[in-house]
Amino acid sequence: MSSITTSSIDTPLRRSLERTCDDLAILLLVVVSLVASLTFYDYGLGWDDYTHAEYADLLLRMYSSGFRDTGALSFANLYMYGGGFDMAAALLHKLIPLELFETRRLLGAVVGIIGLAVTWRLARRVSGPIAGLAALLLLALCPTYYGHMFMNPKDAPFAVAMVILMLGLVRLIEEYPQPSPRSILIVGLGAGLSIGSRVLGGLALLYALVGFTPLLLEETRTYGALGAGRRFLHIMYLLVPGLMLGYLIMGLIWPWSIMQPGNPLLAATYFSHFFEKPWKEMFDGALVSVPDMPWSYLPTLFALQLPEVLLGLCAGGVLGSLMSLGRNDVSARKKSIRLMLTSAATLPLVIAMVKRPALYNGIRHFIFVVPPMTVLAGTAFARGMKWLGENRRSWQPAAVTIFAFGLLLPLAEMIRLHPYQYTHFNYIAGTVREADDRFMLDYWGLALKQASDGLREEITSRQYSPPRGRKWKVAVCGPQRPAQVALGPDFTIGWDSHAADFAMTLGEFYCKGLTAPVLVEIKRDDVVFARVYDIRGRSISSLLSIPPP
Secondary structure, eight states, X not given: OOOSSOTTSOHHHHHHHHHHHHXXXXXXXXXXXXXXXXXXXXXXXXXXXXXXXXXXXXXXXXXXXXXXXXXXXXXXXXXXXXXXXXXXXXXXXXTSSSOHHHHHHHHHHHHHHHHHHHHHHHHHHHHOHHHHHHHHHHHHTOHHXXXXXXXXXXXXXXXXXXXXXXXXXXXXXXXXXXXXXXXXXXXXXXXXXXXXXXXXXXXXXXXXXXXXXXXXXXXXXXXXXXXXXHHHHHHHHHHHHXXXXXXXXXXXXXXXXXXXXXXXXXXXXXXXXXXXXXXXXXXXXXXXXXXXXXXXXXXXXXXXXXXXXXXXXXXXXXXXXXXXXXXXXXXXXXXXXXXXHHHHHHHHHHHHHHHOOOOOSTTGGGGGGHHHHHHHHHHXXXXXXXXXXXXXXXXXXXXXXXXXXXXXXXXXXXXXXXXXXXXXXXXXXXXXXXXXXXXXSOTTOTHHXXXXXXXXXXXXXXXXXXXXXXXXXXXXXXXXXXXXXXHOTTEEEEXXXXXOSEEEEESSTTBOOOSSOEEEEEEETTEEEEEEEEOTTOOOOOSBSSOOO
């Protein structure tokens, strides 16, 4: 597809611009890779990390036993998710000299960087090298995506799988009705990885149905209903090998899905209803039960957590895509691609706002809409630069400056929040400093790693010794497994604060502030993420500020 870039610029300059954009994109990927390789150690365990590692062991045991050990097919509710990332991390752990959870952090970074690269290629393919570079910058400097890629074993890999599938579908539209073997392979790979990660990957079928509409209407006008139908059946026939590959991949990483033909539908039905005992989370300053979250939950958090520059350009990209549907100078293929990307970026949010399922943990379950958002935003930036080049060339430096400033805002926050980038709130929200009293920040308890490290350092520097005949006892308000892994075997972890030596609490609403000496305090932007108290000789009835669910 011809790029939406610099038709008004002469050919040598255009080539130079394209090469410069591509070189900068590659340089950015190298920089992100370098930063990730130096900092992945800093990220703690998420609430689900330990359970996912157990799931990986069960899956590998099932395969190594020739399917005689089928414990993985009934483990908690994780058998209704794929375990591809978890198995890959467990296998990689056997090959490299890192601890298991360090390996998981490293692999998460690798998968996230693959997502960055695919998003770049997708945006470049759709709208040219300027759009590709802009989309890559926007995604790499999106704190929500960057933070989750290190420690979210479900939602971040799923987002990467979905953008791979979107690349395949875009290529399918471009090459319709005779897709190349490479495009068929990408579609199959993306479909298998996405549905094999979360059954929600089936949403891509809805994107395709909506997106292909302009192209199929044009086909009907050109070839008649019968001819268009033949061409459509032809491409479906060509897709069969890719879909078979996708099914094999899905079965490999999500074995339960192929044990019975209807299992994916059972998983979709299961996740369409809330499956846990309800609890409350902080939203807009009020405690709300997660099944009763208002329709405004997602639009509010997206508006307050994504960088301002991404929000503005994405809105422009969506508007431009919708306006192009009525233009005669835009081809049906371009309309289909833009409409499909718009569907990928918005339809899941619209469906959730209408259906109002249980919503919790911020926007982590919807990270998969962020890459298509950045593609739309990159397209809007490229089209804006093209228009300025043709009509107001002297304004282009100002536009680039504004864009760069918009990127510096989240970059500064990412540096300040490290390694808690996923808790980011933008300047519309007043950053985490203002959002702390209204929303949950570190809902996965990553700060317990730094709090645990700080406690061990304090014990060593103060030369404390545990009571004779037992280990140190630490009462934890928050996920206990992350603290146990970070503290190591010399500590006993639990909820009971009566007999504990130390109390470790997250800075969330459900953890009580204690009147006891503070040994360790983890803060970012003057917001307390975690504390460790010395509660020896004190009677602390509970660490919770509200009754447990």
